[in-house]
Amino acid sequence: MVANFFFTNDGVFNNLCIPWHDSLITKLFGKSVGFFQMKSRLRGVWKQSGDFELMDVNNGFFAVKFDIKDHITKVITRGSWMIFDHYLAVCTWSSDFNLVTTKINQTMVWQRILSLKLVFYDESFLLVMLIIVSTLVKVDLNTFNVEREKSAWVC
Template sequence: MKERLKAIWKLEDGFDLMDITNGYYLVNLDMGKDQDKAINGRVDKTLVWVWFMSLGVVFYEESVLLTLASAIGGPIKVDLHMLNMARGCFAQVCVEIDLNVPVVGHFYLNGEWYNVEYKGLHMLCASCD
């Protein structure tokens, strides 16, 4: 994740990343120039957990879920708990999305529509619900 953030934010120097629970991270940037970029710059892409709701367990395979996620953005990884069937009501995939493009709200698969939910996206984007 640290390397992805460095590439997305186009940082010139190092930084520390600390998990502070509930899906939040604290970023400590080493260089003042990078701090200005982060505070005043615009973030066009972000990583977000995408939930495919009510998807049948027959589709709970990593390659299938990554293919579905590619219709939303750049797939990063599948939640391993979900693959082990620990969570049966949704499939969860981490996806890099472009915040300048409207998010995908649903998709059509094998004759049925499935809803897509974005975990925590409303905290980053005022126009995303």
């Protein structure tokens, strides 16, 4: 009866969700790692000025709560992240998240295009080219401004 009250009373459920609104959910593709290994590796790849709390929520998922709110945006927009040569899926927490039924079937990946001719450093051309391969999320600022011609970076 008590559990039924929590799940039928929106106010109680919403209050329980408040601490998680500014959290991320992460999962490493193709590799299982322990709590301390994950925390150490995340510190190394994210290089944030503040700290974060990590919670192992099972099935390879970890919840991350940052001391500084802006770090969530930085982690999501700077991706894609690699740990032990495996991609790290990162998404914002949602009250619909269910670690038993959640399946991750996509992640953002930065692609480097080598030896691209200078005339092709055009956002509209890159957009059309990458739509054929996958979904273009963004173009690296240096690529967009044609500041480095060794390679083009697109996500």
